[in-house]
Amino acid sequence: MTEQASSVSRRGTNLPAMGDFNQSVILDAIRRAPKGLSRVQLVPATGLSAQTISNICRRLIDAGFILEAGKESTGPGKPRTMLVVNPEGRYALGVHLDPTVMTFVMLDLTGAVVMRVRKPTPTETDPAKIINKIVREVSKLITSSGVEKSRIAGVGIAAPGPIDSVRGTVVDPPHLTGWHRVPLRDAMADATGLPAILDKDVTAAAIAEMWAGGSNGTGSFCFFYLGTGIGVGLVVDDLVVRGSSGNAGEIGHIVTDPNGPPCFCGLRGCIEVTCMPQALVQEAEELGVLDDSRVGNDTTSVDARFTQLCDAANAGNVIAVEIIERSAVRLSRAVAVVTNVLDVDRVVFGGPFWARLSEYYLRKIPELLEELRAARRIHRVTLSGSVVGDDVAAVGAACLVLDRALAPNPKALLIAH
Structure with missing residues (x-):
């Protein structure tokens, strides 16, 4: 791997049926390289063939996920065209529901925060009223950003545990009175029309550090x-x-x-x-x-x-x-x-x-x-x-969306028969 590539390397597979996984491997490698990577550098970084990389990179460019960012000398031979993640390729929303304060962020495809808002958590004990407040703030954030909703990949929600990750519910967190098996994930998806992901706030915080923390993550x-x-x-x-x-x-x-x-x-x-x-x-x-x-x-x-x-x-x-x-x-x-x-x-x-x-x-x-x-x-x-800062859980919630879209998941290699 080159000096520009991260020390963390996800490996792809050259099996034809694994296109989605390989696309994630390539995106992840490019994202983790501070200056981007050339197609030649992606071969040792991912373990994929040059032809596979060429085909996938063309699709990623056409879809707006990556950009060609000029040429750079990376070793012997002629300068190589560098590939970088296109920040405006997609966006993700993150919500952190804390008993004290609610935080809302929008991230671009590189994981950079482009908007953030904080609001006191209502003292209501009725979860439906708090969810309505969250939905209103998310809608305001989208409107203020000027980003087309079609370019938003989804909304991630970080909440205090315990959670039921299968059902997407919040289950009696100690400091949120009345939150007994509240279907927060589905409520957000239905109200916003966006795919929604629910995770614990501490897990979201760790994911934020993985995305934005450099060697820390x-x-x-x-x-x-x-x-x-x-x-x-x-x-x-x-x-x-x-x-x-x-x-x-x-x-x-x-x-x-x-x-x-x-x-x-x-x-x-x-x-x-x-x-x-x-x-x-x-x-x-x-x-x-x-x-x-x-x-x-x-x-x-x-x-x-x-x-x-x-x-x-x-x-x-x-x-x-x-x-x-x-x-x-x-x-x-x-x-x-x-x-x-x-x-x-x-x-x-x-x-x-x-x-x-x-x-x-x-x-x-x-x-x-x-x-x-x-x-x-x-x-x-x-x-x-x-x-990442005080908003780490909200940033992590948005990173959940980006992580699902961009980071390679080994489960994708489990082919159902």
Whole structure:
């Protein structure tokens, strides 16, 4: 593979019936190369024959997925015509339903955000009313973008788990009251007239990092999503790990402090009651960092109070700093459990609460993690923040659509008889 091609390579097959899979392999290879690839470079990058590549590239150009972007000298011989993804070839919409805020994005075919909107999540307990609000915002986004609806490949929805991935339903998430088996995927598809995909927010966040994170998003990594709740998106050898029901990454009941407060699950010191923003706000109220007004446990109040806690820490309040650093110690134990089980190369942190914690966590967790890792003498695990930003779950939701359209899926090779 050339220097311009990614270190991650999906291989194609020269069987005639595998055209769709091979098209995805070629698109994925071109997308991952920062400067694009020539047809000659695509041969070693994909394992496909020159004739297969030539035929598929012509179809992709005719369909507007890729462009010829001038010539470049890539080795001996005459300059080669470079192929790049056409950003305007298709678009994808992403929606993140968080208990506190709803985020809407539109991505072009390269995965770049071309529009984004944030709105507070309605305090309604009726899912139908919230879905109607989501649909209205999606329609406004499409209108404002000026993009023809025919060029939009679909809408991805990232929601708190648990989800039923087969039925496309949201199943009793802890912070969304009344969401019992709500058919969110089909409701969005029916209302928008677009293909819809539903996935967990933590999984969507990991996919966003795969698409936009550069070296952060390759190989094996875990994405610790810090939002109203805490979960982890899992990627092993460039494949997303969803679990048998699509609900992998639920880590709320990993015990991080055996002497900590009791959890409703019957254990003590779970992430649920020691690391989540609501738990830290409660700790700050008990220790006098925040006035014990107990303004409410709704997610909007917790978000505002959590900001006050972080502001106090940044202003030098010693107790506030200790609260956040204790949470870093606790979370490092959960990170160690996940990294030891999966033997990943890196840990990526992100989500709407990450920016407020990043300074403290990146100072404390790396050293603590090294003490707890089983394979520390064999290889390092790097820790970093997401390059995607606070909207990572919404971006990931749109990437679900692009991933289905562009990334090669080995299941396509399973031919039914």
